[in-house]
Amino acid sequence: MRRKNLILAAAAGIGLTAAGLSAAAVATSDTATWGRPVASVIHLPGAVFAPPPADAAPALTARQAVRKAYHLPPGKPIRAGAKVWLGLWTLPVGPASVCNEPSANCSSLTIKDGIAYTWLNKLVYGVEYSACPGGSLTPARACAAWDFIDANTGRDLGGIRPPLGVI
Numbered sequence: 001m002r003r004k005n006l007i008l009a010a011a012a013g014i015g016l017t018a019a020g021l022s023a024a025a026v027a028t029s030d031t032a033t034w035g036r037p038v039a040s041v042i043h044l045p046g047a048v049f050a051p052p053p054a055d056a057a058p059a060l061t062a063r064q065a066v067r068k069a070y071h072l073p074p075g076k077p078i079r080a081g082a083k084v085w086l087g088l089w090t091l092p093v094g095p096a097s098v099c100n101e102p103s104a105n106c107s108s109l110t111i112k113d114g115i116a117y118t119w120l121n122k123l124v125y126g127v128e129y130s131a132c133p134g135g136s137l138t139p140a141r142a143c144a145a146w147d148f149i150d151a152n153t154g155r156d157l158g159g160i161r162p163p164l165g166v167i
Contacts, residue, residue, distance in 0.1 A: 050090070087126055
């Protein structure tokens with residue numbers, strides 16, 4: 001039985017390599033989370049990352065989107081320990097009244113219920129990783145950094161970093 005599993009694993013590895021999809025290119029310590037929907041709302045500083053609708057169908061897989069956003073050649077890993085989740089990103093700017101200012105450029109913002117948003121329920125892959133150096137005594141949650149990647153285009157939409165005093 002063990003030999004059969006090894007043969008299947010080797011065949012799968014050859015198939016990935018032949019397809020140009022080196023598993024090492026997007027290696028993380030927890031590949032089981034790659035592209036899985038986020039299970040509950042995550043409140044981030046100034047933003048929200050929420051579960052996607054059950055029928056969400058992104059145009060790109062998590063690996064395709066990450067590779068495109070980070071400009072990763074095959075074989076190049078991303079940050080160690082990174083996890084990639086599918087979800088809806090909401091990034092408010094503030095009250096929509098700011099758009100009434102003469103210098104305001106709100107043409108790219110979404111306005112809803114009196115609030116201006118850079119992104120409102122945008123289907124993204126959220127890449128979660130630690131911004132603290134290895135061996136840091138800072139609590140893991142305080143070190144959490146996020147990058148958000150458009151799940152349909154692979155465009156890097158920006159991210160959220162821990163406060164400077166943390167790292």
